[in-house]
Amino acid sequence: MKPFEYLEPTTVSEACALLKKGGGEARVFAGGALMTILMKEGLLEPKTLINIKRISGLKGIDFHPQEGLAIGALVTHHELETSGIVKEKLPILCAVEKDVANIRVRSMATVGGNLASGEPLTDLPQVFIALDARIKIASSSGERVMPLEDLYVDYYQTRLAGDEIVTQVIVPPVPERTGIEYIRFSSSSVVDKPCVGVATRISLGPQRLCQTVRIVLGCVGPTPLRAKKAEALVAGKPLDPKLAEEAGAVATGECSPVSDLRGSERYKRAVVGVLVRRALAQAYESASRS
Ligand SMILES: Cc1cc2nc3c(=O)[nH]c(=O)nc-3n(C[C@H](O)[C@H](O)[C@H](O)COP(=O)(O)OP(=O)(O)OC[C@H]3O[C@@H](n4cnc5c(N)ncnc54)[C@H](O)[C@@H]3O)c2cc1C
Known part of the structure; x- marks a missing residue:
């Protein structure tokens, strides 16, 4: 590993100023789960590493009735998994976290x-996108808020500028009669990153019609993506097994998986079809029960 300067700012503005000063040669270091690997392998050689872990303003989880759930960028996977407020307000997030990596990674990352890295084989982005989450971003010139869905550009590429830091994820309150489901498929029996991950959300209107539909596909393209044609097919209708199957088939055509050691392109498309069908059916059922 090449030598680098190591800094530990204690405020967001200090960190952003240091990033700006670094002019593209400085990188944020949070849990280090990905950064450590990239640097050890020589794939990334930043001149300056800015460890943000001492910035207390990036920690903690809050709930506001109007704004929703606000999750600090430094909250670890394990903290999200075990948070009492998250369990009460959005238990799906705790359930998703149980399958992320292993306890060692969940405790540090x-x-x-997870959201800012633009890593393609992750679980959280598709779930947060299905929940219409927004991210708060700070830079040396101020703050902006962006729908998470708009963050991603390509494999490991996001719309974050060099001096920007994600400070918070905000999940708006979920309407009543909403079902949320996430199904991840991992092709290995050992703890592994997902091969395919599908998140669905259905909010019901009158006569159990699907009023709001989100179908978000992960790991089957350079970025997480909404299967908008499949969403449009389901919106405004009651869901039955035939419609769920049709939506699954449509979604298979909306993604762009690549063949790799987790499965061939054809196999992954087939998995998408099955998971979309199942996740829609389960979200519809839980929305109907709530
Ligand atoms: C063995 C292993 C298994 C894994 N399995 C899963 C899995 O099953 N599901 C899953 O979802 N993920 C999985 N991951 C991914 C893991 O969750 C992410 O790598 C991790 O969340 C990255 O977080 P970190 O805090 O460690 O980031 P770091 O490694 O510190 O940084 C990662 C990248 O994000 C940038 N960054 C970090 N924080 C911020 C911020 N606040 N603002 C702006 N940029 C920032 C860094 O500059 C860097 O480019 C796995 C990782 C490993 C190593």
């Missing part, structure tokens, strides 16, 4: 790092 952060939610902000």
